[in-house]
Amino acid sequence: MGLTANSTGMGAVDHGLVIEKADLHDRVVALAGNPNVGKSTVFNELTGLNQHTGNWPGKTVTNAQGRAVHKGAGYIMVDIPGTYSLLAHSAEEEVARDFICFGDPDAVVVVCDATCLERNMNLVLQTIEITDRVVVCVNLMDEAKKKKIRIDFDQLSRNLGVPVVGASARSRKGLGELMDQVSAVIGESGPRKTVEIRYTKPIEDAIAVLEPVMEEKLHGRLSARWISLKLLDYDETLCTAMTEYLGEDLLSDPQVSEKLVEAQRKLSNSGVSQEKMKDDIVSCLVMTAENVCGDAVFFDRGNYNARDRKLDKILTSKWTGIPVMLLLLAVIFWITITGANYPSQLLSDGLFWLGDRLGDFMLWCGAPSWLYGAVIMGVYRVLAWVVAVMLPPMAIFFPLFTLLEDLGYLPRVAFNLDKYFKKASACGKQALTM
Numbered sequence: 001m002g003l004t005a006n007s008t009g010m011g012a013v014d015h016g017l018v019i020e021k022a023d024l025h026d027r028v029v030a031l032a033g034n035p036n037v038g039k040s041t042v043f044n045e046l047t048g049l050n051q052h053t054g055n056w057p058g059k060t061v062t063n064a065q066g067r068a069v070h071k072g073a074g075y076i077m078v079d080i081p082g083t084y085s086l087l088a089h090s091a092e093e094e095v096a097r098d099f100i101c102f103g104d105p106d107a108v109v110v111v112c113d114a115t116c117l118e119r120n121m122n123l124v125l126q127t128i129e130i131t132d133r134v135v136v137c138v139n140l141m142d143e144a145k146k147k148k149i150r151i152d153f154d155q156l157s158r159n160l161g162v163p164v165v166g167a168s169a170r171s172r173k174g175l176g177e178l179m180d181q182v183s184a185v186i187g188e189s190g191p192r193k194t195v196e197i198r199y200t201k202p203i204e205d206a207i208a209v210l211e212p213v214m215e216e217k218l219h220g221r222l223s224a225r226w227i228s229l230k231l232l233d234y235d236e237t238l239c240t241a242m243t244e245y246l247g248e249d250l251l252s253d254p255q256v257s258e259k260l261v262e263a264q265r266k267l268s269n270s271g272v273s274q275e276k277m278k279d280d281i282v283s284c285l286v287m288t289a290e291n292v293c294g295d296a297v298f299f300d301r302g303n304y305n306a307r308d309r310k311l312d313k314i315l316t317s318k319w320t321g322i323p324v325m326l327l328l329l330a331v332i333f334w335i336t337i338t339g340a341n342y343p344s345q346l347l348s349d350g351l352f353w354l355g356d357r358l359g360d361f362m363l364w365c366g367a368p369s370w371l372y373g374a375v376i377m378g379v380y381r382v383l384a385w386v387v388a389v390m391l392p393p394m395a396i397f398f399p400l401f402t403l404l405e406d407l408g409y410l411p412r413v414a415f416n417l418d419k420y421f422k423k424a425s426a427c428g429k430q431a432l433t434m
Contacts, residue, residue, distance in 0.1 A: 019076055022067055026074040027186050030100055032127060033111035034120055035082035036408065038139040040064075041169040042111050043079040046179070070179035078105065086126040087282075090427050094237050100130050101222065102245040106186045107133045109178065114144035114151060114166070117297055121289035125197055128162060129226045132192040135181045136164040141174070148300035156296035161194035195292060199229075199284045202270035203277060206232055206263040213259045217250055231260055232267065233277055315409065321416040328409075332400050340392035347391065351384035 019028055033039035047066025064079040080099050081092035100108055110127050112120035117138060128134050138151060157164040163181040167174030198204065207228045214224040214231075222242070230238050231251075243249045250256050267277065314320050359376040404410050410432055418428030 019078065020065060021074075021076055023074050026067065026076050027106040028076045028078060028104070029182055030103065030105040030108045031077055031079045031111065032096060032100065032108060032123065033082060033139075034084050034113065034123060035411065036405070037082075037111050037113040037120065038169050039082060039111040040079065042109075042137060042139060042167070042175070042178075043077055045169050045172055045175055046075075047077050068179070070176075070183065073183060075179070075182065078103075083123065085122055086130070087278075090429060092429075097130075097238070098241045100127060102241055105131075105133070107135060107182050109135050109137050109182060111137045111139050114138045114140045115147055115149060117151065118289050118293040121292055122285050124160065125195065125285055125288055125292070128160065128194050129197065129229075130223055132162065132194045133185050133188075134162040134194075135178065135185055136160065136162060137174075137178050138164060138166045139169050141166045142168045142171070150298040150300065152296045152298075156292070159195060159292045159296060161192055195288070197284055197288045200272075200280045202267055202272045203229075203232070203280060203284075205270075206266045209263040209266060210256075210259050213255055214250075217253065217256060218246075221246065228263075229281070232263060233274070233281065312412070315412045316415055321412075325413055325416055328404075332397070332404075335400065336393050336397040339396050343392040343395075344388050348384070348388035351388055352381075355380050355384055 031039060031043050043064065043066060046068040066077050066079070068075045068077055078099065080096045083090075083093045083096045086093060086097040086100070099105070108127055108131060110120075110124045112124065124134070124136055136156075138153070138156075141151075144151065151166065153164045153166055163185065165174055165178045165181055167178060169175065199207070207225060210228040210231065211224050214228050218224050218227065222245075227242070239249075239251060251260070272280070315324055355376060358380065359372060362372050362376065414428035414431060416428070417431040421428050421430055
C-alpha cells in the first residue's frame with residue numbers, strides 16, 4: 001500500500017517519488033552503483049517479481065522499487081540510477097545524490113565491480129561522506145577470480161569503516177550475507193567511525209570555518225562536513241533540494257552567509273578558484289580510493305587488464321577514438337538497414353496476403369464498402385505497414401546496441417564525446433540517447 005509522508009521519510013523524494021510499502025515495518029534500502037557492475041542483477045535477484053518501475057517525477061530517469069524479504073523482515077529496495085559519482089553533472093547523478101542525502105533510506109548498498117574496485121571506490125567514498133549507513137557489495141567475484149584478483153574483505157572493511165561483502169549476483173552467491181549486513185547496519189543505534197576523505201589544506205581550512213555553524217543548524221539531520229563542502233562547491237540543485245528537505249533556506253541565514261563568505265575568502269586568498277576546487281576534490285577522492293584499496297586488493301597476474309588497456313588506446317585515443325566510433329556505428333546502422341530489408345519484405349508480403357484474404361472474407365460475408373475500407377484498407381493495412389517497416393530494424397538494432405553496452409563500448413563512446421558535449425553544457429552520456 002502507499003504510505004503517508006510521515007511513514008516514508010520525506011515521502012516525496014525528488015519532488016514526488018513515493019515509496020510504497022507492504023508493511024509499516026518495511027525498511028527502505030537504496031541500491032547504488034556504477035553502470036555495468038551488476039546492480040540491476042542484484043536488485044532482480046533480491047526482489048524477484050515483487051517490483052515495479054516508473055520515472056522519477058519531473059525527470060526522464062527510471063526508478064525501480066521492489067520488496068525483498070530476509071529472515072522475516074521486509075525491505076523496500078530502491079534501484080537508483082547507475083552513476084559514476086555524486087557530483088551531480090547529470091540528471092542521473094542528481095537523482096542518486098538527492099535520494100541518498102534527502103530520501104532518508106535506512107541503508108545504502110553500493111554495488112561495485114570486483115575487477116576494477118579502485119575505480120568504483122569513488123562512488124563508495126562519496127556515499128560514505130553523506131551517510132555511515134552503507135554496505136559495500138563487491139559483485140562479479142567470479143570474473144575477478146578468472147582474472148586472478150584477490151580481495152581481502154576484512155581489511156577493506158576496516159579501511160572504509162563499513163561492512164564489505166563479496167558476491168556473484170548471477171548465481172546468488174553472497175546475497176544472503178549482504179542482507180545480513182544490511183539488517184545489522186539498520187539495527188545499529190550509534191554512529192560508525194568511517195573513513196574520512198582529507199582534502200587539500202585550503203579546502204580543509206574553509207570547511208573548518210563553515211562546519212561548526214552547519215552542525216548547529218542541521219542538528220544531525222545531515223552530515224555537516226559534507227554540506228559544508230557542497231556549499232563551498234556551490235550547486236544550485238543541491239541547495240534547492242536541501243531547502244525543501246529542511247523546510248528552510250540555510251543560505252538566507254545571516255550566520256551561515258557570514259561564515260560562507262569567510263570560508264570562500266580563505267579559498268580565494270589561497271589561490272583556489274571554483275574550478276581548481278572541483279579538480280582538487282576529485283584528486284583527493286582518487287588518492288583516498290588508492291589508499292583504501294592498496295592493502296586490500298591483490299593482482300596475482302599483473303597484466304590482467306592488458307587487453308582492455310590496449311583496446312582503450314585504440315577506442316579512446318585522441319586520433320583513433322572518433323574515427324573508430326564513426327566506423328563502428330556506421331557498420332551497425334548498415335547492418336540494421338540492409339539486414340532489415342529481407343525480413344521486412346517477407347513480413348510485408350505475408351501480412352498483405354493475409355489482409356487480402358480477410359478482405360475477400362468480408363466481401364463474401366456481404367460487408368458494406370465503408371466497413372471494408374475502414375477495417376482492411378485503413379486499420380489493417382496501416383498496422384501491417386508499421387509492423388513490416390519498424391519491427392525488423394528494431395529487432396536488429398537493439399540487440400546490437402545491447403551487445404555494445406555489454407562489451408563496455410558505450411561508456412567509451414560517452415568518454416570520446418564528453419569534451420564536445422560539455423561545450424553545449426551537456427555530458428558525453430547524453431550522446432547514447434542520440
